[in-house]
Amino acid sequence: MTVKFNNVYVSDSYTIASVYEKDGPLSSCFDKVYDKDLYYGEDTFEVAEEKLLFDSIKKLITKTNLVNKDIDYVISGDLQNQISASDYAMRNIDIPFLGVYGACSTFGLGLLIGSNFIDGKKANNLIVSTSSHNMVAERQFRNPTEYGAPKKKTTTWTATGAASILITNKKGKIRITSATAGIVQDAGITDVNNMGAVMAIAAADTIRRHLNDLKIDASYYDLILTGDLGIYGKKILIDYMNELEIDLSKNYEDCGLILYDINKQNVYSGASGPVCSALVLCSHILKEMEKGKYKRVLFVPTGAIFSPTRVFQKSSIPSIAHAISFEVVI
């Protein structure tokens, strides 16, 4: 089901990135870069990620000249077990909290829920947030990096950072016009080092349903932007869409190939993690929309919603993608 919105606007965002993101093409786009190390003065990587997420929310509130009571909800999730970066960051933010989880599609899930709240007149202003941290994700989902386990070419590199966006019913330059919630897919893949292949099927299903529901062609959008499929996942998605006679050859990009320069940085098949697509959207794409480069963008973050426990038990890996449509207000 695709829901249309009449009254949901992007107010502003705050992005925080780290060492690898600073070395990438979007280096100058972030609101803040912590580039010394991956601890940011904290004792553990998990607490470091909490700090990034907390900062992105607090600084967005300051940047928009609001106070806590102006914000109806913070909707947030992240890759840490029990979405802990969000849970723990919210201890010190006196705003109602809705925890969500869609792996690397989390930012899209938050935007979808938030847009429904605002367009349904159930909220005026709310913040959608997410974060990821390379070291936390490697330890939790693969191996601690100290083990030096070799990587496959299809592996992606979890981005480190946090992003928060304020969406509102107050008129602005960019409008969220519709959202299509993902239906869980499973291509039967069990390889945790090939997330692009796992998630491409979910992106294909959601984009197909979005276009069908709205009776539009892919060419309606100046840009269709998946979250973190990487080089191989991107190719697989284009193939899937060709089979559906949907042409993505002209206006399709993947955030995982925008955040890093995969020819210069040693990041295998591209960037990943929930913050990857959130950083690219907030620090780059929305600004290009304001400048007039894109009028209509379909944001489709993808998530491999798997559990290491279930992988050890030989279950195949489910995936999901949510689509959110952004349009410049004319």
Next chain:
Amino acid sequence: MTVKFNNVYVSDSYTIASVYEKDGPLSSCFDKVYDKDLYYGEDTFEVAEEKLLFDSIKKLITKTNLVNKDIDYVISGDLQNQISASDYAMRNIDIPFLGVYGACSTFGLGLLIGSNFIDGKKANNLIVSTSSHNMVAERQFRNPTEYGAPKKKTTTWTATGAASILITNKKGKIRITSATAGIVQDAGITDVNNMGAVMAIAAADTIRRHLNDLKIDASYYDLILTGDLGIYGKKILIDYMNELEIDLSKNYEDCGLILYDINKQNVYSGASGPVCSALVLCSHILKEMEKGKYKRVLFVPTGAIFSPTRVFQKSSIPSIAHAISFEVVI
């Protein structure tokens, strides 16, 4: 912030319970009981929990004479890392999926989001689901039960089962009239075996804000029902509320003390887990409302939104509670 709803109704629910729940006072109330063992014919406890959750959704759809395309969303979450019971169960259900996480408050979080969607005219019918499994939770959050680790008196017993509820804009006997989202609290407690104390502060804050926002007394409700505070958490909440001059002595119960008979069953200070409050609400309280025993019930499931990793790192434990108001339609 408390949001009022005008047009959200409970359609029906489907509850599945297990061995311990069958031995408790609500034995005859569940739609289905799997009482042979905790595997339900599957190879692992994690897959067993997936099966329970899947069954509760599919059987609710059948029970309500609907088909998948009648349901706009399934909103679900559970205690497994990466909310895996929900993620994996949804592979085989062709309905858009929104993943949420609030530990044992998850069912309340889903009801809050779902009610906002329906009252805001963004959905017509949706299912809210949750599950928990004693063995999965013990292994993930404490110790594998095979270790035989001794338990404290303040420990609670994670319930095993799944519950799904259909909420709708079609008029029915019971209406969801308002919802208050939780603000994350932290009482500074680090003991994972004393969840009642961890969560009581969150219940207190949410109930206080709910009553203040609506300008009503606690006596407005025939029943105020927390999720899984257990014996000690219940006492702490009553103390907190006394300090706030809110009297809970007459109309307050905790689902953790309803699901099991704590005098006869060896469950320490009561039941817990996200399915505890969901089972009590759906299999018992809503039926009592239909029979006329209660006219107004405030459902306040509580969650300790902690991560074992952060506990090992000596962080104190955050908690949250969401309040959902149910009223019999006159």
